Amino acid sequence: MKELKINSEGINHSAINLGSLDELKDYSYMHPKRKQEVKGKVFIGEILKSSSAEISFTVFPPHTEMPFFHQHKNNEEIYVVIKGSGQFQIDDSLFDISEGSVIRVSPEGKRTYRNNSDSPLTFLCIQNKMGSLDQFNVEDGCLAECENLWEKE
Ligand code: ZN
Secondary structure, eight states, rough: OOOOOEEEEEEEEEEEOOOOGGGGGGGGEEEEETEEEEETTOOOOTTTTTTSEEEEEEEEOTTEOSSSSSSSSSEEEEEEEEEEEEEEEETEEEEEEEEEEEEEEEOOOOOEHHHHHOOEEEEEEEEEETTTTOOOOOOOOOOOOOOOOGGGG
């Protein structure tokens, strides 16, 4: 099983490198409720010390499917397909997904997905508390003074 490692860390950041997309299958995750090892899945929110989002990467082998539907209590999910293709079902909607697909699901949405193709399906999922983004505009970002370390190399 592949282990996550911190690449760089400071009071204002944490950085990791998951490796290539082809190596994502080497991670695994022990599902705390189902007591079952899930291969090809890695959560990175904790190692990044994220206070606002949980992020996971998943690789689904060809012709596999989630064996259940799930919902969330508080978190909205955004799935981003980064490689491969398959299908999503949310409530009574069934649709195809492929590289570049981005799917937002409200907490109460009953969701499942499958890889009905001959190639691996790779996606990431970002979880945030529904309604937590109460403001977003260009005013949230601002210019900052800092010494440019590239110029010292
Ligand atoms: Zn979920």
